[in-house]
Structure formats: C-alpha cells, structure tokens
Amino acid sequence: MTDPEGTPAPADMSAASAPDASGVTDPATAKPDRRPGGRTARIRAQVLAAVRAELAENGHEGLTMEGVATRAGVHRATVYRRWRDVGGLLVDVIDAAGEIDWQPPDTGSLHGDLTALNEEIQESLTVEPSFAVALMAASFHSERAARAQTRLWEDRYAQCAILVERAAERGELPPGQTDARRLLLAATAPVYHHLVLLRAAPDPRLPEQAATAAVLASAGGAFTARGEGSP
Template sequence: MTDPTAITPDRRPGGRTARVRTQVLDAVRAELAENGHEGLTMEGVATRAGVHRTTVYRRWRDVGGLLVDVIEAAGEIDWRPPDTGSLRGDLTALNQEIQQSLVVQPSFAVALMAASFHSDQAARAQTRLWADRYAQCEIVVERAIARGELPARLTDARSLLIAATAPLYHQLVLLRADPDPQLPERAAEAAVLAAAAGAFSARRSACDPGAPS
C-alpha cells in the first residue's frame, strides 16, 4: 500500500479558492519535510505559498488545521492497489511503494507521521485515512481468494495487509535502518505463507481474543 500521506493529489480545475488551497498545501508539505513539525508555522507556510497570512488563518485557523487538510487531500487522490496477477506480487508492489515514500529525503511521509503525535486533529485524520486505505487494499486479498491462492472467505484481509506492510515501518521508521531492497518482497512472501497456513483466518480472529485482528 502506498503511504497515503506521501502523495500530492492531482491538480483539479477550479477558481482562486482551489488555487490557494493547492499553494498552501504544497507549502505545508515542503515546510514539514524540510523543518519537521517544530518548524511548521502559519507564517512560514503563508510566505512559502505566496498567500497573505490572514487568508491562511481564516481558512485553516492553526497548524492542526493545516495538517488535517493535508491528510484529507491525500485521501482525494485517484489511487488503486496494484494488480500483478498474484498475491505475492501485489503485496510486494505495495511494499515497494511504501519503501519509496519512506526513504526519499526529506520524507514528508515520516514528517507527517511524527507531526500527528503533536496534534490530536492530525492524529484522528491520519487514523481515518489509514483505515480507508487498508479498506481500499482489501481487494488485493479478495482477488487472491478468487484465484484460489487463499481459502475462500476465511482470511481476515486487514490482518494480512498489516502483517505484510508492518516490517517496512519497523525497519525504516522505528529502527531508522538503511533501506533493504529485498525487504518488500521478503515481507510480502512471509505474509503470503502465513496466510496460506491460516494465520489470518477470519474465523480464528472472531473466536480467539489473542488472535490477530
């Protein structure tokens, strides 16, 4: 799954309001990636965007409002999970997108995740966005079931997707290790093998409080 906070939405036609939003959100992404949450200010965003600061305050009110709008804008992109013809291929492609978003320097994705710890508004918006993105990616598991790669109606798609993508965040965000070009495929393969063995059985998740959910 591509990191949903790491992509700039496609430009949409519109009047001055749309143009101002584009300029301001582009400025937020740049300021956040370069200076982190601590360096993100309404004045700095207004200056970079070339917009009067009263306009920024009137529409977004504070830094939390800017962060929420950046996150919501990420949900507006026209993105679809890859369809490579196999579950392993799809999960590998998703992981490659995640790795790409996390290793680019400076990484807006990493900066925004850090910022969410300082803003309750941003944290809630990011949780909603991730939930929506995981739901969107469940088709990857549905296709695998249709192809006979996984037991029909017995796989908890959300648990499988989290297991497949989590190693990327653990390695690159928590440990801050150098990117491993083999990790996207290895993590995908491990999740596929576990799923085939029944580790993400929806029936097991419902019956066993200790099972993955």
C-alpha cells in the first residue's frame, strides 16, 4: 500500500501510533518507520498527524480538508492536490498504519500472546480520545476508507498467524491443524464486542479471560483447520 506520493503504508489498529488487529495498534501511540523523503515525507507526516488529531477530537463529521490543512500548517491547496478529499485522507492514514513496524507479542506461550494482544487492543480502544474508534466509525462513511481498513485488518491477522505457528512449535497445538484466523477472531472478538458494540466500561480482566477461553477451545479442537472439501 502506498500514499499519493508513493510512500509505502499498518494496530497505525494501528493509525496515530501503537496496534491493533491484530491491526490492532493505535497509530496515535505507535512509532512509525523513519523513511527518507525530504519535504514530501514531512508534509505527509504533518497532514496525517493532523487527520488523526482532528478525527479523534471531532469524529468523521468534523473532519474537513480546511481543518486538516490549518492544523498541519500546510496550504489547503497542497492538501487538495495530494489527497483530493476527506476519503483520500482517510485512506492514506489507514495505509500509514500499515507502515508501522509493529510485531505480534511473543511471551513464550499462546495464552500469554493472546492476552498481550487483547491488552493492546483494549488500550487502543479506551485511550481518550480513541483514534482507533474514530477511524472505525469513519470507515462507515467512506467506501474507500472501508476497503483500506479491510486491507489493514487482513494484514494484521496474517501477521498474527505467527502466534499459532509458534504455539504449534512449542507443542501447545497440533502442528498444521489449527485455523489461525478462526482462533484469533475468537480470542479478540470479546474485547471489540464489549468496548465497541456494548460501549461498556473497560474490564481489566477481559483480555486474559478471552485469551483463556480461546486457548481452551483450541485445545478442544474448536479451530481445527478444515480440509479441502470439508463443509
């Protein structure tokens, strides 16, 4: 994924700083890759930082090209020329999340990895103001942003498949028999459901409880990879 200037795109699940998904990092706290690019890169960084701040503070409804240009200290003609509209800004800020050098947790156990992952997700969704929540809401207003966010989540889940691979290598799971995507969805979904759908207060016990449930289910064969031709 690249920005309008050709710079590659991340938990920004991630899009002002640290994950999320499992894309899961909040870009507002993550540290982006330092890439050369001179003035073009500096302008992009200023504009995307302004988008994140505007989106987190005012939501999608308050996100305007003029507001972003003012906050970024960039002429609005530059913003219009490079990003064209709010949808273009959203796509690039999501793509920029993919540029963050985020790695899935490696605690030495599947249970520990899933717990740590859930804790990252919970933090990104509960920090105030939450850029991650604002970005998810914005994706419902822009088809282009929705597609970009889907790509981001696909990448994050693919990255997190290593958690299942390592668990199999340690003997925690049977080699090659666990569907990583299904296990990861089961492990992380309770956190999103609790915080985003129910809008409930953060539960410090939930990340570990959801991880425990997923590990127990995987041990029982709940996420066994379906063979070719299986229903």
